Amino acid sequence: MTTTVTITGTGTPLATADRAGAGVLVRHGDTHLQFDAGRATVNRLIAAGSSPADLTALFLTHYHSDHLVGLQDVVLSHWTMDVYNEAEVLPILAPNGPTSRFCERMLDLWDDDLEVRALHNHRDPRPKIDLRGFDTPEEPTTVWSNAEVRVLAAPVRHEPIIGAVGYRIETPDGVVAISGDTVVCDEVAAFAAGADVVVYEALRMDVIARRPPDKRYIMHYHADTRLIGKQMAELDIPVVMLTHLIPAPSNDAEKQPFIDEVREGGYRGTLMVCDDLDTVTLGEDQ
């Protein structure tokens, strides 16, 4: 058995042609876990060989729209694709507060659509989801598990967003940490320690610091490339996947500064400036 980590979207709120909104898919056998559901997540799930109908559980990091705008589509597609009415209920795990409140309300808007579809194809008009809110823990804490896979949530630092989390996924093949949106901080180190792969959001301070003062605010709540390099070196993480790339690189030349800056921070392991669908596999025959 292997565990794979696939970035379903490497983008940000700003629209680009080739980068879907934030999302990561972790698979171990039939266990398919999706983390965040930004723009075009459903397209990317299919392209990755998964599907909304194949998801075992879905996890949200925080309530910024670029991490949520694809969620309704995932849930509606989970229902629409279930033409034989045999899909399992999809658990959605979200930190309590605005993120869980968004989930509670998100299907209200679709009543008319669900009703007319159900009338036509003789189905129960309610998507099968199970919203499981949890209080953002102070330390990494298990929020979901099955026989082989365990998911822990942990606090990150994305103020002025309160209650944002990252996730740590433990499988028999290894450990994956997903930063969510955050500055580089001790909280990330706490749940990334010992991970085989860290999926880290990344922002190039050099670029954003050149903006006018009133356009620099995003510097204060994203992860600087050099600090990522320093932290990942200290933790001795074998593989780092950069995503949520700001500014979005459109070619290899624009990716290179991300690499250079993380290396300047001291990191010497395997480093990927990801495109959508880039995948790392853990636990291959060795």
Place this chain on the structure above:
Amino acid sequence: MSTSVTITGTGCPIPDGNRAGPGALVRYDDLTLQFDVGRSTVQRLAGANVWIPNLTAAFITHHHSDHLTGLADLILTHWTMDRTDAAPALPIIAPAGPSADYVATVLDGWEADIEVRATHAGRTTRPELDLQTFEIPDHPTEIWRHGEVVVSAGQVRHEPCPNAVGYRVDTPDGSVAISGDTRVCDEVAELAAGVDVLVYEAMRYSFFRDLPPHRQYVMDYHADTHEIGAQAAELGVPTLILTHLIPAPVDAAEKQAYVDEVRAGGYRGELVVADDLFTCAVGTGGLPEVREIVQAAAEQA
């Protein structure tokens, strides 16, 4: 001047790796008109080089989710990318009834996101809804105009989904009709009479007849390829673009089945089984030159 139509999404509710949800973009000069806003529409608009805050208006055909799941993203992104707080609210034009009811609530749930972004970025505006509704007309009727560009809506037949419309755009270069979701019916013929380009939703009934009875219900309300061919031939439409493809073709052979069936229906004009971002000129003016994203990014730098 020149007018073009771009298919922003050729998919349907059943997701596909490469096909965004339903949508078509009509361009004329600086006008950019989006028809339906399915999954991933914002990404496809970026692929078509549209700077999202510059989008002129979005029109909705009906309230099925596959035509609407990208709308919240479009309205939010229209605001998020407009860092100068200069863009007017994006007009959303929808038929009265469930479509307009949906649009009226599309920003519900996003209050916390909007507020935290606005506060952090020092924004002076918030995303606003500019919903413009119209009653379903008995016959194609003008519902929007800007200078010489006229958008008309005409009812189509998508029962049990009520209040569904198709649209027609007339510019000085020519005309394009967009069927929306519908069976082949006289209402589409009336809407599309005399157009240069007809964008038609298409379903291969021949494929669905082989499925179990409980899967065949979609044949009640989509457009059969053979009948499309017969109608487009009668109308003498020069260019026919098929979209909302059911089943979604994954290779040339599966596309050819659509072509064969439309030809069997009698159509002899230019026929396209569209992929996302397929673009063609409407009428005589050729393709518009588009550098919108490059220009906007340069202005912001």
